[in-house]
Amino acid sequence: MTPLTDKAPKFTRDLPEARRKQLIEATARSLARHGMEGTTVRVVAAEAGVSPGLVRHHFAGMHDLIAETYRWTGKEVDRALRASLAAAEQTPEAQLRAFVDSSFSEPMLDTDLLGVWLTFWSLTRTDPEIHAIHGKVYAGYRRRLEELIRELAVERKLKVDARVASLAFTALLDGLWLEHCLDASTFTAREAAMIAHDWVDNLIAGRFLAGAKQALSA
Amino acid sequence: MTPLTDKAPKFTRDLPEARRKQLIEATARSLARHGMEGTTVRVVAAEAGVSPGLVRHHFAGMHDLIAETYRWTGKEVDRALRASLAAAEQTPEAQLRAFVDSSFSEPMLDTDLLGVWLTFWSLTRTDPEIHAIHGKVYAGYRRRLEELIRELAVERKLKVDARVASLAFTALLDGLWLEHCLDASTFTAREAAMIAHDWVDNLIAGRFLAGAKQALSA
DNA sequence: TTGTGTATTATACAATCGTAAAATAATGAT
DNA sequence: ATCATTATTTTACGATTGTATAATACACAA
Structure with missing residues (x-):
């Protein structure tokens, strides 16, 4: 079952611009659904389908993302x-x-x-x-x-x-x-x-x- | 300096009704000044001049207080x-x-x-x-x-x-x-x-x- | 003055927060 | 094919969250 020669990437890279947009859109969805208090780094990351750490890599912080x-x-x-x-x-x-x-x-x-x-x-x-x-x-x-x-x-x-x-x-x-x-x-x-x-x-x-x-x- | 016979009360009691009103008003002030995220049990208690524990004594929880x-x-x-x-x-x-x-x-x-x-x-x-x-x-x-x-x-x-x-x-x-x-x-x-x-x-x-x-x- | 009820405080705890740092791996260049 | 870059993940940490529990002490009745 495990591919020997063919390797499946654990994640795909993206241009900073595109990733930033994805995170911003995820934030908007979270703000709409869970409000300000429910919009956390981890929730946004999950919504965007990436790891929490990526947020701080593309934005200065949660406040900046908002x-x-x-x-x-x-x-x-x-x-x-x-x-x-x-x-x-x-x-x-x-x-x-x-x-x-x-x-x-x-x-x-x-x-x-x-x-x-x-x-x-x-x-x-x-x-x-x-x-x-x-x-x-x-x-x-x-x-x-x-x-x-x-x-x-x-x-x-x-x-x-x-x-x-x-x-x-x-x-x-x-x-x-x-x-x-x-x-x-x-x-x-x-x-x-x-x-x-x-x-x-x-x-x-x-x-x-x-x-x-x-x-x-x- | 320390009074011997005359004792200063560490706190004053109040009727549940009055205390609830004080906490509600403190919550309103906090919501106005710090928003939803900044309105915590401790902030409200400080604003009302009481201990954080008192909030849960008069209300079922933070959500109930809001x-x-x-x-x-x-x-x-x-x-x-x-x-x-x-x-x-x-x-x-x-x-x-x-x-x-x-x-x-x-x-x-x-x-x-x-x-x-x-x-x-x-x-x-x-x-x-x-x-x-x-x-x-x-x-x-x-x-x-x-x-x-x-x-x-x-x-x-x-x-x-x-x-x-x-x-x-x-x-x-x-x-x-x-x-x-x-x-x-x-x-x-x-x-x-x-x-x-x-x-x-x-x-x-x-x-x-x-x-x-x-x-x-x- | 001595008890009794309970409003109030003090302390503790698990969960979650934002952030920092190091480890990993995908991607393009050489 | 190997390297260098850096996007991405992983792990960790201190601070703060809401809540639960126990200890305290005010206020009133007897």
Whole structure:
């Protein structure tokens, strides 16, 4: 049974880049399934199918791996969003609609993503490095929305504070996304999308903060 | 220096109820400051000024203490909200406005509260007991809002789906609250309140899901 | 003042954590 | 075919985790 001449490798080597990616993806899966406390060096290694020691060979430590996983997840979400927008019609409204639709369909609806995101939000409060990453991720996230709303305002000749509108929009999307993923039994992804589209309807109709201008200087 | 007749007690006894409350509050502070991973039996005990062993004397275990802290925090938030509503005018609109205002002022704005809440949200995904508590807390939370919107609709003769409207409202509030507490530099609590009040404005004007009825049955 | 209950502390223990170091072996170059 | 590189595994260590148990001593009743 034991091969004499032919030897089966005990493990296969991989390029550092590829291995790092595998470990990052394993970390994301672990964070989603077991949370922060359940995500240990050994669990991640087992999930990736490698030995625990390999983690410290490719990353400075567990903390570094977590931070790197945040950066990767952020880029992944950004990539999915960007792809949806690219596939849609290149008008401000169509882009906003595409943003809504992709926010409430795969792979965004993956409840695992929320698990990962929640631990990052939680870490944001205590960890300065994670906090910095969070700032960058959300800055890009909102900058794009703000720009879309600004273009929409010009196109439709609307008087809207693009910054505040983008804040309201992201808050609504995040809130809907959060609560749907937390407990999908309360409302469907379709209802969430409907609510968000309705917000866009009102924005286009010039009904966002239409009568509250004086509240700003009050 | 050492007192001969007068003896200083090494510790003071307390009623189980009082001690449990102290430990729960210490747990909340620890969750806010150090997150889930940093909240250990010893840290909580130190925060409460008692010995680590006392935790297991009053609670079945660390997990039980966390769950109990969720129940307590949920009631505490509910109490603060209820007090604000009671102090406000007893009309549906005034009640909704009070709900908004108290959501973006002390003690709700306490960034520590978000820290606690985030760990609970995170636990909701993996822990069945925490998930059940979450369901109860949010059910009451939304039931009150749904009822207020229903009353508002009757009073103003509006055709609104109170259930969906309450979902949108809580999502907007939670999203604004979450993102403001995560990074207070992006927008102020006042702006958050302004956005939420604007949503109420549009609701009263009958502009919530005004043109999307057919989308429901599509 | 002397007991009695039990809240509280003190100590101990097995399990698991992140990390460090050495041993091994797969892979490409010579 | 042999070597050198280094990705990977293996083993080990100190620190910390939650929990269990025993010892202590506060508070109250008699």
